[in-house]
Amino acid sequence: MPEKKIRVLIAKPGLDGHDRGAKVIARALRDAGMEVIYTGLRQTPEMIASAAVQEDVDVIGLSILSGAHNTICPQLMRLLRDKGMSDVTVLVGGIIPEADIPALKQSGIAEIFLPGTSTQDIVEFIHKRVAHT
Amino acid sequence: MSEESKVTTQAAPPAEPSSVHREPSSKEQAWEKNTLQATLEKSPERQAEFTTVSGYPIRRLYTKADLPHWDPERALGFPGEPPYTRGIHSTMHRGRLWTMRQFAGFGTAEDTNQRFRYLLSQGQTGLSTAFDLPTLMGYDSDHALSEGEVGKCGVAISSLADMEVLFDKIPLANVTTSMTINSPAAVIWAMYLAVAEKQGADWKKISGTLQNDILKEYIAQKEYIYPPEPSMRLVIDTFEFGVKNTPKFNTISISGYHIREAGSTAIQELAFTLRDGMEYVEWGMRRGLDVDQFVPQLSFFFNAHNDFFEEIAKYRAARRIWYKAMIERYKSKNPRSWALRFHSQTAGCSLTAQQPFNNVVRTAVQALAAVLGGTQSLHTNSLDEAWALPTEFAATIALRTQQIIAHETGVTNTVDPLGGSYFVETLTNEVERGAWDYIERIDAMGGMVAAIERSYPQREIAEASYRYQMAVDKKEKIIVGVNDYVAEEKPLETLQIDETVAHRQAERLRKLRAERSKAEVDRRLNALRAAAKGKDNLMPFIYDAVKSYATLGEICDAMRDIFGTYEEVAIT
Numbered sequence: 001m002p003e004k005k006i007r008v009l010i011a012k013p014g015l016d017g018h019d020r021g022a023k024v025i026a027r028a029l030r031d032a033g034m035e036v037i038y039t040g041l042r043q044t045p046e047m048i049a050s051a052a053v054q055e056d057v058d059v060i061g062l063s064i065l066s067g068a069h070n071t072i073c074p075q076l077m078r079l080l081r082d083k084g085m086s087d088v089t090v091l092v093g094g095i096i097p098e099a100d101i102p103a104l105k106q107s108g109i110a111e112i113f114l115p116g117t118s119t120q121d122i123v124e125f126i127h128k129r130v131a132h133t
Numbered sequence: 134m135s136e137e138s139k140v141t142t143q144a145a146p147p148a149e150p151s152s153v154h155r156e157p158s159s160k161e162q163a164w165e166k167n168t169l170q171a172t173l174e175k176s177p178e179r180q181a182e183f184t185t186v187s188g189y190p191i192r193r194l195y196t197k198a199d200l201p202h203w204d205p206e207r208a209l210g211f212p213g214e215p216p217y218t219r220g221i222h223s224t225m226h227r228g229r230l231w232t233m234r235q236f237a238g239f240g241t242a243e244d245t246n247q248r249f250r251y252l253l254s255q256g257q258t259g260l261s262t263a264f265d266l267p268t269l270m271g272y273d274s275d276h277a278l279s280e281g282e283v284g285k286c287g288v289a290i291s292s293l294a295d296m297e298v299l300f301d302k303i304p305l306a307n308v309t310t311s312m313t314i315n316s317p318a319a320v321i322w323a324m325y326l327a328v329a330e331k332q333g334a335d336w337k338k339i340s341g342t343l344q345n346d347i348l349k350e351y352i353a354q355k356e357y358i359y360p361p362e363p364s365m366r367l368v369i370d371t372f373e374f375g376v377k378n379t380p381k382f383n384t385i386s387i388s389g390y391h392i393r394e395a396g397s398t399a400i401q402e403l404a405f406t407l408r409d410g411m412e413y414v415e416w417g418m419r420r421g422l423d424v425d426q427f428v429p430q431l432s433f434f435f436n437a438h439n440d441f442f443e444e445i446a447k448y449r450a451a452r453r454i455w456y457k458a459m460i461e462r463y464k465s466k467n468p469r470s471w472a473l474r475f476h477s478q479t480a481g482c483s484l485t486a487q488q489p490f491n492n493v494v495r496t497a498v499q500a501l502a503a504v505l506g507g508t509q510s511l512h513t514n515s516l517d518e519a520w521a522l523p524t525e526f527a528a529t530i531a532l533r534t535q536q537i538i539a540h541e542t543g544v545t546n547t548v549d550p551l552g553g554s555y556f557v558e559t560l561t562n563e564v565e566r567g568a569w570d571y572i573e574r575i576d577a578m579g580g581m582v583a584a585i586e587r588s589y590p591q592r593e594i595a596e597a598s599y600r601y602q603m604a605v606d607k608k609e610k611i612i613v614g615v616n617d618y619v620a621e622e623k624p625l626e627t628l629q630i631d632e633t634v635a636h637r638q639a640e641r642l643r644k645l646r647a648e649r650s651k652a653e654v655d656r657r658l659n660a661l662r663a664a665a666k667g668k669d670n671l672m673p674f675i676y677d678a679v680k681s682y683a684t685l686g687e688i689c690d691a692m693r694d695i696f697g698t699y700e701e702v703a704i705t
Binding site: 010014015016017018019020022023024026027028030036038039040041042044066067068070071072095097098099114115116118119120 | 266267269270272278279280281282285286350354355356394395396482485486487519520521595598599602603605606612615616624627630700701703704705
């Protein structure tokens with residue numbers, strides 16, 4: 001029987017339009033055999049949480065470069081909890097100051113990928129993480 | 134009459150001959166057989182193929198066999214004369230150095246005003262304003278969608294009151310200012326003109342640059358508000374207004390920078406940018422504007438990336454293509470329309486978060502390419518910008534980098550020092566050919582707006598960016614400190630944006646709304662709405678609204694009411 005594909009929602013929250021990273025990751029995960037849904041630009045935490053429920057995803061990948069992570073991430077995590085989606089793995093990629101990382105992880109973000117991360121590292125992380133849950 | 138304008142109109146030369154079918158001389162063939170073969174047998178080359186950062190193949194050696202039938206007088210001409218390959222001025226940087234224009238903006242208008250004054254005190258010669266994301270998207274700082282973004286990526290400007298603070302004690306009559314604003318460009322420009330008027334500066338004399346390039350927003354940077362049609366109308370409105378009122382102001386900066394940052398190749402950057410330029414020219418002509426009146430106010434903006442010679446070839450080819458297009462396509466008679474003037478900025482996407490001090494070196498090499506390519510103005514990135522907006526310390530080193538190139542290296546002593554190099558001339562020809570191929574493909578689609586609507590440039594860029602990432606992941610392309618020469622390091626101290634900015638901005642807006650005449654604001658916004666339904670130039674209506682202290686968000690909303698908003702088809 002074919003293995004169930006890992007389902008990933010790649011989301012671009014906030015007002016920023018720099019989507020190069022989000023698109024590269026979406027394609028790399030798809031090439032690695034995952035089912036990838038890309039939300040497009042300017043998604044609010046509410047829109048992302050609803051899409052995650054609707055698409056029944058295993059993983060949410062947020063691309064944030066604008067410095068708005070401390071506002072967006074806690075809001076999204078709260079919404080996911082409210083919707084009974086606490087088991088979804090939430091990843092953040094982008095420009096995140098090292099000082100902000102502990103608090104983000106505390107709020108439930110599984111991992112933060114900084115500039116320079118290879119796409120293989122992200123693929124491997126997701127495979128390990130989803131296999132364990 | 135300036136020296137450049139004495140040149141008579143002439144037929145444009147065809148694209149330079151391609152060197153794909155090269156016929157090496159007998160001496161070159163003998164060298165291959167006797168010397169090269171022996172070397173390759175003993176020690177093969179490091180790679181099977183050598184390519185630029187764009188993936189463009191580069192040959193081992195360039196000789197005159199690569200430039201068959203090459204006529205330097207036709208392909209290069211002389212500086213300040215068509216086809217401008219060697220530069221747009223006869224003396225280039227011997228006459229005047231490029232403008233050192235560091236892009237800056239963060240926090241509130243007060244914060245950025247202070248940074249502007251610091252940079253001017255350090256020998257910077259022009260200003261360049263970075264706005265925050267809410268401003269770029271036409272939202273006030275207190276809008277719900279602005280939460281978490283106020284003052285983060287640039288300065289927060291919600292009304293003329295903020296603009297007055299931003300340029301406080303900076304004489305707009307003497308300083309040229311560039312403003313990186315696109316969808317709401319007409320509104321921000323109206324605010325700038327209102328401040329200039331208040332300072333008593335003559336609009337006919339003030340100079341600066343409005344980015345105002347909506348096409349590259351749809352293609353790459355994605356900060357659009359309205360659909361293409363009304364957006365283009367606003368751009369042409371600013372052209373028309375500029376011709377009449379501010380003849381020295383660049384009403385647009387047609388930008389390849391963001392296209393490259395989104396992951397394009399050098400050829401794509403060149404082609405899409407110049408085709409955007411042609412699209413603006415065509416829309417302006419369709420409005421009934423005289424080409425040779427508005428085109429001299431159009432300027433360009435290119436990236437300065439890592440691949441040194443590819444970048445230099447790109448700038449040289451850009452000037453040649455624009456000249457040919459102006460002559461052949463638009464029958465321009467004014468040399469001021471023919472000469473492509475450009476700003477350049479070193480490549481933000483090339484900066485590494487790892488070992489950030491290495492970025493000083495990258496930036497210096499990139500800046501050198503822009504200077505050798507004949508740039509008119511330059512921004513050098515700061516070493517810490519892969520992490521945050523720059524600290525004053527980092528921004529100073531970036532400015533000093535330009536000053537060192539200008540005054541210590543000697544590269545400004547002669548015009549176009551690389552002209553005549555077999556390699557640089559061949560690459561210039563090939564980059565030009567590659568760009569024309571794209572331009573003709575976009576013509577066949579019905580122009581750039583049509584190409585954007587079918588996601589053509591977006592898809593080409595996404596493909597190129599993915600190819601590059603795969604090359605990096607496979608270590609086919611080495612990035613020092615990232616996929617090789619990796620080292621443990623301490624975190625860098627970066628600029629912290631004061632978290633009270635949003636609160637202070639909201640407070641300022643509350644006060645503004647209480648103090649201004651609401652009736653007057655409503656009257657002027659309604660006049661703008663009515664005009665937006667018709668065909669009148671909207672600049673005077675926007676200016677009126679700005680002067681009543683209507684906010685950026687209110688003015689953009691008035692136009693949203695009539696124009697609607699745009700959403701792209703997301704491609705991955």
